[in-house]
Amino acid sequence: MSQPFPFSAIVGQEAMKQAMVLTAIDPGIGGVLVFGDRGTGKSTAVRALAALLPEITAVEGCPVNSVRPEDVPAWAGTGLRKLVQRPTPVIDLPLGATEDRVVGALDIERALTRGEKAFEPGLLARANRGYLYIDEVNLLEDHIVDLLLDVAQSGENVVEREGLSIRHPARFVLVGSGNPEEGELRPQLLDRFGLSVEVRSPRDVETRVEVMRRRDAYENDTAAFMKKWRAKDSALRKAILAARAALGGLKTPNTVLHDCASLCIALGSDGLRGELTLLRAARAQAAYEGDATVSRSHLKTVATSTLSHRLRRDPLDEAGSGARVARILAETLP
Amino acid sequence: MSQPLSPWARVQTALAVLAVDPAGVKGLWLRARASDLRARVTAALPPARRLHPGIDDASLFGGVDLAATLAAGHLIRSKGLLADPTPLLLTMAERSPAGLSARLALWLDTQGPCLIALDEGADPDEGLPAALADRLGLFLDLSDLAWSDTEGLSFEAGEIAAARARLAAVRLPDKALESLTKVAFAMGIPSLRAPRLAICAARALAAWRGEDIASDDTLRHAAELVLAHRGDLPAEAPEAEPEQAPPPPPPEGEAGEDSPPEPQEDRLPEDVLLEAIRAALPADLLAQLAAGKAARSAKGSGTGAARKGNHRGRPLPPLAGTPGAGKRIDLVATLRAAAPWQPLRRREAGAARLEIRKSDLRIKRYQQSSDRVLIFAVDASGSSAFARLAEAKGAVELLLAQAYARRDHVALIAFRGQSAELILPPTRSLVQTKRRLAGLPGGGGTPLAAGLRMAFDLAQQARARGMTPTVALLTDGRGNIALDGRADRAQAEADSLQIARALRLQGLPALVIDIANRPQPALRQMALVLDAPYLPLPRADAQRLSGVLQAALGG
Incomplete structure (x- = not known):
């Protein structure tokens, strides 16, 4: 499949799409967790996002997509000067990937043929400045999760193995998806995701039929379908770029900071990461809507997705924490 | 009105669809034990490369061919x-394993044309991992076919090619898209991949049959092949539960009767499709569906339960050493260790080949992490139901919260009436556990022995999978049904004690919680036999219970 399904053509799933757009505006928000049923378009959305994102400028041939030639790590070789436009990397991290593939390891080819000790970068290097997508993230093996936690925290991948001592930047937006029925996610990893959304299979027939219609049109005549949706996709891309530019000049009134804090206190979320992410997401939301000032309504729009996974979890609460956030939101910020 | 496909015709149709449009229907889930019959079917499949569940990344994605390199x-x-x-x-x-399924699923989503999965599951709880079951379009079960029903299978290459050529031109009737989607919805299939696959199958089948516009029959048959096995007939559990928490997809019988009759001009009313699917359901579908469900809950419940008999540990850095005596060589690490020395050694030896010295040898090491599984055997008999079943449920919920905190797996067994029943196989999903527990009805005799027996079997299975089981028995101790189902108090007593002894011999840790109104001496006796802590459930003090459990489990 050369051309992924267009992002704007995905029916419904507004929360998921919104969360992905927000991280595209401000990667600092720190990732999206998409939990829900099978066959609801989780993977489709991630692959569509890859095509939607604006291109980045990077040094040609640089394994970590450096911005400037002087940032290219020494182990990647010298002489890399040329700047090129390339698509934002969206890297798949398959379940059961070995540590070697994730963090990188000794380049065994060069070691064997030339006897050189060289570093072969892994998935984390390739995902720098882009997205790292983990399907079935809740089934990921624990030691890989530990690695990811460490790197996601520091934005730097440190490799100390086989006589190599390498560090390189690894700043990426973590996108995870999974089905909660198959296992829970460790709270430590949960907390690292900036936003979390729950997707459900659409419950009404009309929506489902519409999904089928679009998918069918896409499969039958991909070119025509892409053409039909190209305008919407590029409008969305422009909106993202405009929002990125506007982010710096955004005013954040004191009252909004107070709102953030009081909401998090009322919810009893652990740590301060909740407030920080809430504010960042609200700013991105404001920029996206084209407002000059962050307001309470932006806060309300993003509150559920930023906070619902940070509550101390009651494992037996079936309603899910989304409902709790909504309730307390209504009480605290009328 | 046409007939549904006969079982053998279904096989033939499915294979034709697969041959015509493999990339559209994405593949086939073939459930059958190895047999001549299966061989007959697989021989007619499109040529495919074989892989096995133990395949490693290097073979999947390519890598260094060590043997050839050396x-x-x-x-x-x-x-x-x-x-x-x-x-x-x-x-x-x-x-x-989950990792392989996820990789194959990714491959199917991006570039792979199709996957044929041969599922030889013997037990109902074995089945295709959900990630794959969702993506493969066609499903065939050969178990109700006899050799004499079948005949040779072969497709003319020319016919297939002609059908493929027609494929692009095939159209579906206007209503088809909507009908198939609605039917899938009515059957309670949440995934939107299902109707999509059904549409592809319908197209391929129409092309195969030489139709320009897919006929009603074709649509029906496509629905039969793609949708029938995904239906959610026994909503949550095979046993009907008194209260069903999730919005139950209407069982098919109702869907047919309750839905307002579609106007006649509608070319393809959904209930006709439903009818076809219902007719296609084999008699033992309940068991099969239960299998699918069980696979969904058991297979994916974390790393522990997913792999049978092969509970790999977390790899530790390799260690210098000599292989042998159960230590396996880590070839890659060995080569890595030898690699930097090669130019030097070559100069010394004068030969242009890989020089590996003994000092380079590395062995593999794993850290075994064993998951715990907490098996609850809950007495749901009449005597306990009237006494304190509700309280016992509360107690179990408290324990569940703790199990969650410690990332344990839990399993739930209930015994009442004549026998014991596995309500929930080992899982980490607490929400499911709680749901099942809430729906647990009470009443009937107390087959304590049967309950213990099942707990014992389950514990053995869990152990075989590399987990550490603990049995928590909640009962009022008035066992009155013997193992063979007779109401014989003396025999029941003897049976339970015998199994208790077996548990003790296996060294299975246990915990006995007495939920009778007054502490039962018989239960204290059993706890002694089990070498287990004995705890009369204090009235309205579930906290104390969880405290005791914590102490008992050394947690």
């Missing part, structure tokens, strides 16, 4: 199976 003295890479867009055939698919 022999040739220069690096030789092998090409991975997934590199070519050829169909793949996964044998023993029921044993496919």
